[in-house]
Amino acid sequence: MTISRKDIEKVAVLARIRVDDEQVSALEKDLGNILDLVDQLGAADTDSVEPMAHPLDAVQRLRADEVTESDQRERFQAIAPATENGLYLVPRVIE
Amino acid sequence: MHNKSVAELSRDLESGQVSSVELTQQFLERIRQEDSKYNSFITVTENQALADAKAADEQRAAGHATPWTGVPFAHKDIFCTNGVLTTCGSRMLENFVPPYDATVTANFRKAGAVCLGKTNMDEFAMGSSTESSFFGATTNPWGLGQGSKRVPGGSSGGSAAAVAARLVPAATATDTGGSIRQPAALCGITGLKPTYGRVSRYGMIAFASSLDQGGTMARTAEDNALMLNVMAGFDPKDSTSIDREVPDYTAALNEPLKGLKIGLPKEYFSDQLSPAMEQQVRDAVKEYEKLGATVKEVSLPNAKLAIAAYYVIAPAEASANLSRFDGVRYGYRCEDPKDLMDLYTRTRAEGFGNEVKRRILVGTYALSAGYFDAYYLKAQKVRRLIQQDFINAFKDVDVLMSPTTPSPAFNQGEKTNDPVTMYLEDVFTIAINLAGIPAMSIPAGFVDGLPVGVQIIGDYFSEARLLNAAHKFQQVTDWHQREPQ
Secondary structure, three states, X not given: OOOOXXXXXXXXXXXXXXXXXXXXXXXXXXXXXXXXXXXXXXXXXXXXXXXXXXXXXXXXXXXXXOOOOOOOHHHHHOOOOOEEOOEEOOOOOOO | XXXXXXXXXXXXXXHOOOOHHHHHHHHHHHHHXXXXXXXXXXXXXXXXXXXXXXXXHHHHHOOOOOOOOOOEEEEEOOEOEOOEOOOOOOXXXXXXXXXXXXXXXXXXXXXXXXXXXXXXXXHHHOOOOOOOOOOOOOOOOOOHXXXXXXXXXXXXXXXXXXXXXXXXXXXXXXXXXXXXXXXXXXXXXXXXXXXOOOEOOOOEOOOOOOOOEEEEEEOOHHXXXXXXXXXXXXXXXXXXXXXXXXXXXXXXXXXXXOXXXXXXXXXXXXXXXXXXXXXXHHHHHHHHHHOOOEEEEEOOOOHHXXXXXXXXXXXXHHHHHHXXXXXXOOXXXXXXXXXXXXXXXXXXXXHOOHHHHHHHHHHHHHHOOOOOHHHXXXXXXXXXXXXXXXXXXXXXXXXXXXXXXXOOOOEOOOOOOOHHHHHHHHOOOHHHHXXXXXXXXXXXXXXXXXXXXXXXXXXXXOHHHHHHHHHHHHHHOOHHHOOOO
């Protein structure tokens, strides 16, 4: 299984990781090798096998709809890159 | 003092032979003098440790001691520690000081243990050599005596090296595909990956959520049991935590092994194993026969597909988990982003290292429109086949034994240019994570002067039995006591 430059550029956008032109060739080779490894899966007969999401087939637990956490906005925002008036700051989105 | 086990230190504290403050000072001094050779710590929390040690001595004087009160140890830098830098080995979290404790961290705090610092690791636990850390590689204490710089394994290589070098008697670790057992084997110590769901993942920075499991590292099986006593248990804050009674893991350590049925998976004794490695494992199995165990060959026909399934499932889950690092709420943010997309893409390009980026990209690809069925769903089906192999094997035998790794510690730099070669390092450990069962690595000899490990694999929730098997072996061998020179 090979992966094309175009695929890598598309996946990089989906993953929100900037990939420079000179990095694409190395990624083509590395990701291609990983996908070659993964292609062994094709050899397995998995007809009528249920996919396994949890080793013990546990299902999601529900909890009571009660408030358990207190408001700690100031503590949490103290480690943010940029905040103002209790809000997280990002570059302008709407002109 | 630094050669003593957790159990021995605990007894010395109880008898008043030494205080926690004295112990803590001695271990901190060892870290100061020795760790420049290994780089096993990212952060040493000297002041906090001395304050905690003083409090522990007061607790003990007041008669409120647990076996851990005042005993020094370290946390892998993947467990969130309230008020203490937690980096996960990444530039992305170079400045991240969590405002809360992981459940594992809180449990050790409650038990009165004294944390000396946070240990080095592969970035976001993705690696088998602790070379991908943003804070520099960790060096294996073994090998330095022969003038070679070897990897300690990974991703929990900092914890393994620190325990092997006697900088701490015990350290926490995590295992997604072998990250406890492989470094334990390469550093000549004892490590345990529990059953999936046995130890809370709350506050343990996520890599692949259906595989990640916190566990233990120390020199003896007994100390691993003491650690698991503190770590195991149901946690409502972890949605995949299992609500099931926790035994005292030290209680069954001395049970006789007569009649223990050991299975040797023939797929794990194949051509990829050197004769010298195989000999060490066969010798260990002979010791078990002397202790009364019986041995038979078993088969795990789908084990050969484990690495392929893992390198779909783990990157897919990682790509989702690591989407939270966006430069907005905490952690690294790029300089002068020109718009929101630039903020995200540059923060992530600069904040993550190459291996992490590779895995996010592979995972994103495997989950993208048109590929989901062929990759993720297919891998999850193969995962069930792998699990079924183990379920079938445990109808016949009590435990499985195999080498932990195909070879002893390799040289730094030897495998960094070829990700796939590095992935094969976990060929004997990875299927266990896919099945979600527990497994240990125990020291079982040396090849070319470097330690090798035997892996003991058990059925779901059989941690006490694994620890029992490991402990009895350690009563008749001294591999786990050997000290790197």
